Amino acid sequence: MHKLTFTPVSYTGWGCLNQLLPEVERFKATNILIVTDPFLKELGLADKVQQPLRTKGYATTIYTDIAPEPPLAIGEKLVNFTRKHQFDLVIGLGGGSALDLAKLAAVLAVHDGKVADYLNLTGTKAIEHKGLPKILIPTTSGTGSEVTNISVLSLETTKDVVTHDYLLADSAIVDPELTISLPPKVTAATGVDALTHAIEAYVSVNANEVTDALALQAIRLISGSIRTAVLEGENKQARSDMSYGSYLAGLAFFNAGVAGVHALAYPLGGQFHIAHGDSNAVLLPYVMGYIRQSCEKRMKDILDAMGLASAYLSQEEASYKCVDALQQLVQDVNIPFTLKGFHIPEEALEQLTDDATKQTRILARSPMLLEREDIYAIYRAAFDGEVREPDES
Numbered sequence: 001m002h003k004l005t006f007t008p009v010s011y012t013g014w015g016c017l018n019q020l021l022p023e024v025e026r027f028k029a030t031n032i033l034i035v036t037d038p039f040l041k042e043l044g045l046a047d048k049v050q051q052p053l054r055t056k057g058y059a060t061t062i063y064t065d066i067a068p069e070p071p072l073a074i075g076e077k078l079v080n081f082t083r084k085h086q087f088d089l090v091i092g093l094g095g096g097s098a099l100d101l102a103k104l105a106a107v108l109a110v111h112d113g114k115v116a117d118y119l120n121l122t123g124t125k126a127i128e129h130k131g132l133p134k135i136l137i138p139t140t141s142g143t144g145s146e147v148t149n150i151s152v153l154s155l156e157t158t159k160d161v162v163t164h165d166y167l168l169a170d171s172a173i174v175d176p177e178l179t180i181s182l183p184p185k186v187t188a189a190t191g192v193d194a195l196t197h198a199i200e201a202y203v204s205v206n207a208n209e210v211t212d213a214l215a216l217q218a219i220r221l222i223s224g225s226i227r228t229a230v231l232e233g234e235n236k237q238a239r240s241d242m243s244y245g246s247y248l249a250g251l252a253f254f255n256a257g258v259a260g261v262h263a264l265a266y267p268l269g270g271q272f273h274i275a276h277g278d279s280n281a282v283l284l285p286y287v288m289g290y291i292r293q294s295c296e297k298r299m300k301d302i303l304d305a306m307g308l309a310s311a312y313l314s315q316e317e318a319s320y321k322c323v324d325a326l327q328q329l330v331q332d333v334n335i336p337f338t339l340k341g342f343h344i345p346e347e348a349l350e351q352l353t354d355d356a357t358k359q360t361r362i363l364a365r366s367p368m369l370l371e372r373e374d375i376y377a378i379y380r381a382a383f384d385g386e387v388r389e390p391d392e393s
Contacts, residue, residue, distance in 0.1 A: 033082060089134070291367060323387055
C-alpha cells in the first residue's frame with residue numbers, strides 16, 4: 001500500500017493565471033496578502049496579480065521582504081506581519097523561497113510561538129490548525145513548492161524545514177507564461193533542481209508505480225527542453241515543457257521523497273548561500289555516480305527517459321552513461337560542475353559532511369545507505385571533479 005497526497009486543485013497550462021480571480025472568489029476572502037520576490041514587483045508580475053483583485057474591490061498587500069534561501073529570521077518576520085494584519089488569504093507568487101514563505105505565513109499565522117518552535121529537527125511544537133487558505137503561483141520551473149507540504153529555511157550552517165499537510169496549497173496555478181522573463185542562470189538552476197527531484201524520486205526506496213510514472217515523464221520533459229529554455233527564454237514549447245516537468249517532478253518527490261543529493265545540497269546552501277538548484281546540480285552526478293551500483297536498472301530507465309537510447313547497452317553500461325549524461329547536462333546549461341567552481345574551500349568539506357550526516361531522514365530514502373565516510377567521499381569527489389564509487393574513495 002502507498003499513500004499518495006496531492007494539492008486539492010491545480011491549474012496548468014499557458015495563460016491559466018486567468019483562474020486566479022475565480023479561485024479567490026471561492027475562498028470569500030477580503031484582505032489578501034501577496035508574498036512575492038522583490039524583482040517580480042519590479043518586473044510588474046506582482047501588479048499583474050494584484051490589479052485584477054483590486055479592480056474587484058479586494059484589499060491587497062504586497063510583501064517583498066524575502067530573500068533566496070530564506071534565513072529563519074525572515075520567516076519569523078513574515079509570520080509576525082501576517083498575524084498583525086489579520087489577512088484571510090495568502091497568495092504566494094515567485095520561486096521556491098516565496099512559495100515556501102507564503103505557506104509558512106498562512107499556517108503559522110494562526111499558531112502561537114516562533115517559527116523555530118516548529119522546525120523538523122529541533123522544534124518542540126506541533127502544527128494543529130489548517131491556517132489561512134493559500135494560492136501558490138510559481139514563476140520558475142524548478143522547486144515544486146506549489147505541490148508540497150514543506151517550507152525550507154536556512155540556519156547558520158545548514159537548513160531545516162517546517163512540514164505538515166496543512167502547508168499544502170489549497171490551489172496551485174502553474175502558468176508557464178510567467179516563466180518567460182526568467183534569466184538563463186535561474187532557468188538553469190531551477191531546471192536542474194526539478195530534474196533532481198524527478199531522479200531522486202525515481203530511485204527512492206519509497207518509489208511506487210504512480211511516482212515512477214510522474215518522475216519518468218518529468219525527466220523526459222525537462223531533459224528534452226532545459227537547454228532550449230536556457231538559450232531561448234521566450235520559446236513557448238520549451239517553457240511549457242519545463243513547467244509541466246517541474247510540476248510532475250514536484251508531485252513525484254513529494255510522494256516518494258528525495259535523498260542523498262538534497263541531503264548534501266542543504267549544507268552548501270546553509271554555509272555558502274549557494275542557490276538550492278545550483279547546489280543540487282553540482283552534486284547530482286557525483287551522488288548518482290557513487291550510488292550507481294545500487295540502482296543500475298533505474299539509472300538505465302533514466303537514461304532512456306533522457307532520450308539516450310540504451311537498447312544495446314547492459315544495465316551497468318547504461319548506468320555509467322547516465323552519470324556522464326547528467327554531468328554533461330549540468331555543463332551544457334553553464335552551471336559549475338565542481339565545488340571549486342563555487343569557490344568552496346577544501347577545509348570546508350569536514351563541516352559540510354558533519355551537517356549533511358544529520359539529514360538522516362532524507363538520507364534514509366537513498367537506495368544505498370550513506371554513512372559519514374560516504375558523504376565525505378562524495379564531497380571530495382565533487383571538489384576534485386572526479387566521479388568515484390565507494391571502492392575508489
